Amino acid sequence: xxxxxxxxxxxxxxxxxxxxxxxxxxxxxxxxxxxxxxxxxxxxxxxxxxxxxxxxxxxxxxxxxxxxxxxxxxxxxxxxxxxxxxxxxxxxxxxxxxxxxxxxxxxxxxxxxxxxxxxxxxxxxxxxxxxxxxxxxxxxxxxxxxxxxxxxxxxxxxxxxxxxxxxxxxxxxxxxxxxxxxxxxxxxxxxxxxxxxxxxxxxxxxxxxxxxxxxxxxxxxxxxxxxxxxxxxxxxxxxxxxxxxxxxxxxxxxxxxxxxxxxxxxxxxxxxxxxxxxxxxxxxxxxxxxxxxxxxxxxxxxxxxxxxxxxxxxxxxxxxxxxxxxxxxxxxxxxxxxxx
Amino acid sequence: xxxxxxxxxxxxxxxxxxxxxxxxxxxxxxxxxxxxxxxxxxxxxxxxxxxxxxxxxxxxxxxxxxxxxxxxxxxxxxxxxxxxxxxxxxxxxxxxxxxxxxxxxxxxxxxxxxxxxxxxxxxxxxxxxxxxxxxxxxxxxxxxxxxxxxxxxxxxxxxxxxxxxxxxxxxxxxxxxxxxxxxxxxxxxxxxxxxxxxxxxxxxxxxxxxxxxxxxxxxxxxxxxxxxxxxxxxxxxxxxxxxxxxxxxxxxxxxxxxxxxxxxxxxxxxxxxxxxxxxxxxxxxxxxxxxxxxxxxxxxxxxxxxxxxxxxxxxxxxxxxxxxxxxxxxxxxxxxxxxx
DNA sequence: GTGAAAGCGCTAACAT
DNA sequence: ATGTTAGCGCTTTCAC
Numbered sequence: 187x188x189x190x191x192x193x194x195x196x197x198x199x200x201x202x203x204x205x206x207x208x209x210x211x212x213x214x215x216x217x218x219x220x221x222x223x224x225x226x227x228x229x230x231x232x233x234x235x236x237x238x239x240x241x242x243x244x245x246x247x248x249x250x251x252x253x254x255x256x257x258x259x260x261x262x263x264x265x266x267x268x269x270x271x272x273x274x275x276x277x278x279x280x281x282x283x284x285x286x287x288x289x290x291x292x293x294x295x296x297x298x299x300x301x302x303x304x305x306x307x308x309x310x311x312x313x314x315x316x317x318x319x320x321x322x323x324x325x326x327x328x329x330x331x332x333x334x335x336x337x338x339x340x341x342x343x344x345x346x347x348x349x350x351x352x353x354x355x356x357x358x359x360x361x362x363x364x365x366x367x368x369x370x371x372x373x374x375x376x377x378x379x380x381x382x383x384x385x386x387x388x389x390x391x392x393x394x395x396x397x398x399x400x401x402x403x404x405x406x407x408x409x410x411x412x413x414x415x416x417x418x419x420x421x422x423x424x425x426x427x428x429x430x431x432x433x434x435x436x437x438x439x440x441x442x443x444x445x446x447x448x449x450x451x452x453x454x455x456x457x458x459x460x461x462x463x464x465x466x467x468x469x470x471x472x473x474x475x476x477x478x479x480x481x482x483x484x485x486x487x488x489x490x491x492x493x494x495x496x497x498x499x500x501x502x503x504x505x506x507x508x509x510x511x512x513x514x515x516x517x518x519x520x521x522x523x524x525x526x
Numbered sequence: 527x528x529x530x531x532x533x534x535x536x537x538x539x540x541x542x543x544x545x546x547x548x549x550x551x552x553x554x555x556x557x558x559x560x561x562x563x564x565x566x567x568x569x570x571x572x573x574x575x576x577x578x579x580x581x582x583x584x585x586x587x588x589x590x591x592x593x594x595x596x597x598x599x600x601x602x603x604x605x606x607x608x609x610x611x612x613x614x615x616x617x618x619x620x621x622x623x624x625x626x627x628x629x630x631x632x633x634x635x636x637x638x639x640x641x642x643x644x645x646x647x648x649x650x651x652x653x654x655x656x657x658x659x660x661x662x663x664x665x666x667x668x669x670x671x672x673x674x675x676x677x678x679x680x681x682x683x684x685x686x687x688x689x690x691x692x693x694x695x696x697x698x699x700x701x702x703x704x705x706x707x708x709x710x711x712x713x714x715x716x717x718x719x720x721x722x723x724x725x726x727x728x729x730x731x732x733x734x735x736x737x738x739x740x741x742x743x744x745x746x747x748x749x750x751x752x753x754x755x756x757x758x759x760x761x762x763x764x765x766x767x768x769x770x771x772x773x774x775x776x777x778x779x780x781x782x783x784x785x786x787x788x789x790x791x792x793x794x795x796x797x798x799x800x801x802x803x804x805x806x807x808x809x810x811x812x813x814x815x816x817x818x819x820x821x822x823x824x825x826x827x828x829x830x831x832x833x834x835x836x837x838x839x840x841x842x843x844x845x846x847x848x849x850x851x852x853x854x855x856x857x858x859x860x861x862x863x864x865x866x
Numbered sequence: 867g868t869g870a871a872a873g874c875g876c877t878a879a880c881a882t
Numbered sequence: 883a884t885g886t887t888a889g890c891g892c893t894t895t896c897a898c
Contacts, residue, residue, distance in 0.1 A: 190891090192890090192891055192892085193891065193892065193893095194891085202868075202869085203868065203869040203870075204869085204870095204891095204892080204893090205868070205869055205870080205871095205893080205894080206867090206868060206869075208892070208893060208894085209868090209893095212893085216867085217867055217868095218867070218868085219867065219868090222867085222868080236639065236642070236643050237643060237891090237892080238584075238643060238645070238890085238891050238892070239640075239643040239644045239645075239892095240580055240583050240584045240644060240645045240890085240891075240892090241584055241874090241890070241891030241892040241893090242891075242892050242893075243580050243874090243892090244578075244580045244581055244584050244873095244874050244875065244876090244890090244891080244892070244893095245873080245874050245891075245892045245893045245894085246874085246892075246893055246894090247874075258609075259605055259608055259609045259612060260609065260813075262602075262605075265599055265602075265605055268599055269598075269599045269600065272599060272624070272625075272626045273626075276626065276628055276633065277633065277636075279640070281623055281625070281640060281641075281644065282623065282624050282625070283621055283622065283623055283624075284612070284622050284623075284624045285612075285621070285622070286612045286613075286616065288616055293616065293617065296617075299576065300579075300619070300621060301621075302576070303576050303577060303578060303579045304579045304580060304621065305578070305579075305580045325528070327528065414813070415813065415816075415817070418817050447814075447817050448817065450819055451817060451818070451819055451821075454819040454820075473600075473754070473755065474787075474814055476755075477755070477758050477787050477788065477791060478791070478818065478819065479790055479791055479794040479795075479818065479819050479820065480794075480819065481791075530875090532874095532875055532876085533875065533876065533877095534875085542884075542885085543884065543885040543886075544875095544876080544877090544885085544886095545877080545878080545884070545885060545886080545887095546883090546884060546885075548876070548877060548878085549877095549884090552877085556883085557883060557884095558883070558884085559883065559884090562883085562884080577875090577876085578874090578875050578876070579876095580874085580875075580876090581874070581875030581876040581877090581890090582875075582876055582877075583876090583890090584874090584875080584876075584889095584890050584891065584892090585875075585876045585877045585878085585889080585890050586876075586877055586878085586890085587890075
């Protein structure tokens with residue numbers, strides 16, 4: 187086990203002080219004679235010196251780390267977010283520390299704390315619930331936070347999304363295609379982002395004078411972060427319920443694309459045709475949604491752009507100047523919806 | 527900006543030395559009088575002291591970081607891998623540093639170096655190519671590495687997969703269903719994992735006395751890490767080529783599931799039926815593959831298990847004792863293949 | 867323009 | 883059983 191090469195070795199090799207080596211290595215715009223600079227550079231190359239980032243961080247109280255906290259990796263929505271962040275820092279000197287929370291506030295607090303203990307200064311976080319009391323316990327001074335999906339009630343950047351308008355867009359599209367018997371399927375209405383979608387649906391029904399039939403509002407009776415394919419499964423199950431009705435709907439708005447994919451499999455399993463027999467519209471616009479045999483009509487949540495914006499915000503350490511962005515939905519019409 | 531609470535503050539508050547605080551905080555099984563221990567614990571609580579992990583790491587030369595290096599996040603295979611790792615450390619004290627490389631050796635070298643500079647000691651890496659000369663330049667002493675997907679020619683743990691046998695399993699399944707006109711579509715045969723699959727196909731064709739028709743072996747003429755949906759796109763394109771043949775095949779073996787999904791969309795776009803008109807078999811067994819309208823028959827590469835094993839290996843720092851595991855493929859029969 | 871030296875927060879060898 | 887202290891590798895103030 188050979189000894190690590192430190193800044194002292196470089197200093198000795200090049201006959202200068204460690205201060206000078208540090209200045210050269212960090213490309214400080216400090217006046218350094220070209221001669222010394224070159225000698226240092228040569229020594230660095232000869233000894234294959236690599237800066238120890240831990241020592242540097244401890245001393246300078248800064249680093250190139252970006253902490254990312256997301257609920258899980260099974261909803262591809264978060265994958266798109268992550269992809270944007272990873273693409274954005276590819277080739278740069280930044281490092282991503284990724285944590286998942288399983289939508290558990292206890293885990294959320296734990297991973298955030300852990301990130302701070304590692305002196306991470308830039309954090310992108312998608313908290314899951316509105317239960318963020320634990321946040322008050324944490325000292326966030328000097329930390330750049332950008333919150334996505336759910337707004338955080340602290341001094342930080344927020345990138346929100348107009349979920350309610352998205353839901354309205356979806357119902358509008360269905361109504362314009364002549365649908366009156368419209369169903370809504372969803373996992374439990376437990377988070378703000380779901381509540382807003384639900385409210386959008388109900389408001390739209392009222393706006394368009396569509397009778398609200400209880401049987402058409404199918405909400406899963408359990409939530410699971412651990413069940414493999416949970417959203418897909420409830421999509422199937424809830425759609426099955428709908429299809430078993432004496433008077434089934436002609437269109438289904440699904441809380442998100444994963445649920446819609448479950449719905450579609452169930453429908454096609456029954457040899458029904460999408461969109462001839464029944465129209466399906468999702469929410470998210472996952473990459474996979476355009477790849478299905480029947481490409482899914484959906485509401486674009488521009489997850490990738492959201493990730494990009496989050497990265498930019500967190501990188502341009504906007505001291506004190508916090509932005510509060512609200513992204514607007516777009517309807518993406520593909521093949522899973524048709525007129526009646 | 528308030529001052530950070532350090533171990534010295536706790537020591538002062540509880541009237542002991544920093545050494546004692548350190549011992550208590552780290553739960554050292556060292557004899558410490560219950561009285562002092564309690565006082566320290568109280569001081570920690572009162573001051574809300576949190577260990578600074580950077581200082582700890584610099585001093586002790588160890589940490590709880592796990593570096594993960596993968597080519598990209600657009601192939602869901604790597605997502606399954608990541609999921610397993612994230613699930614595995616959920617609630618533990620480990621942190622994941624995630625890097626993507628875009629299958630670029632230069633990036634691979636860069637992110638590995640960066641991880642080492644951060645004193646990360648445990649690394650799970652899926653290198654993309656066989657071009658790993660750059661690895662020789664890096665001092666890996668004291669580092670626990672587990673390589674997946676592609677074997678690394680250094681002292682480390684390897685978790686490989688029997689790609690060739692997987693391909694053979696796929697062709698065997700097709701042959702047993704009566705197919706003779708079998709096509710193979712793929713991105714460029716540029717990496718070991720692809721070469722082995724290709725060889726498996728050719729060998730199988732010879733074994734079963736299936737004539738090798740050039741037109742049935744469709745290889746994409748370009749590779750792209752940046753093109754969104756690249757694999758899906760070539761799946762469509764290559765399948766389109768096949769379908770345009772005067773004498774099209776009755777079955778297609780796709781290099782992987784993403785390509786198969788492209789193939790299926792193209793086939794159904796032409797109003798052809800899977801598997802009646804043409805059978806499709808993939809490779810990977812992505813989560814999404816079971817969610818399609820026509821669930822995909824495929825070769826299971828047990829990515830999740832692979833991730834779990836990798837995590838276990840890297841955590842049980844097996845000093846000097848390296849394992850070399852080869853995972854075997856399984857055929858997963860679903861609805862996309864049928865007899866002729 | 868360059869160097870000496872203090873110190874970031876912590877652990878661990880050594881002393882008591 | 884507890885405390886003292888050196889030092890991990892680095893940056894940065896201050897002095898020259």
